[in-house]
Amino acid sequence: MDQVSFFKCLSDETRSNIVALVVKNKELCVCDLTEKLQLSQPKISRHLALLRSSGLLQDRRQGQWVYYSIHPQLPMWCQEVLNILITHPTSQFVVIQERATQSCCE
Template identity: 60%
Template sequence: MMSLITTEQELCVCELTCALDESQPKISRHLAQLRACGLLLDRRAGQWVYYRLHPNLPAWACEIVSIAAKAQRQMLKMDAERLQAMGDRPLRQETCC
């Protein structure tokens, strides 16, 4: 999740559910833990909750997450393809939630 969020800058729960092919409760539970640890920040927009890296993360932590995202690019290829198949965000919102 962190790698996809880093690559995309910001993702909502339904986008992550689709990309990772996992259940919404499982995705939400993991996002809540990442947010509680201070790694992610969320924002609400209507019925959607979007997650991004916390802006107050130290530079070294951001660098580690960025390096990990680049290293996992091949491993996350199918997840990224499912995400891209949702279309641009306005189209994604039509298929979400």
């Protein structure tokens, strides 16, 4: 992944919030994201498709659920940027992460 593609993915508020939640929780399904972000399933799915096609996220199917996680082959510099963003005290990511923690799929 190149720098421009990476930062373009994060330039949208919904996508950056999705990525922050996935980084924090390691793996989430669409229903978890819709609940935590208070957004519609089609909107979340559209952004997840873009994040997956860009190589930032990967997915895995388990029964009827599809779970999303950070792609394991994401360059180390990308992972470091994401970790900095989610731990910075003034970041919007911190606020998003404090929302509901129980998974709806469990």
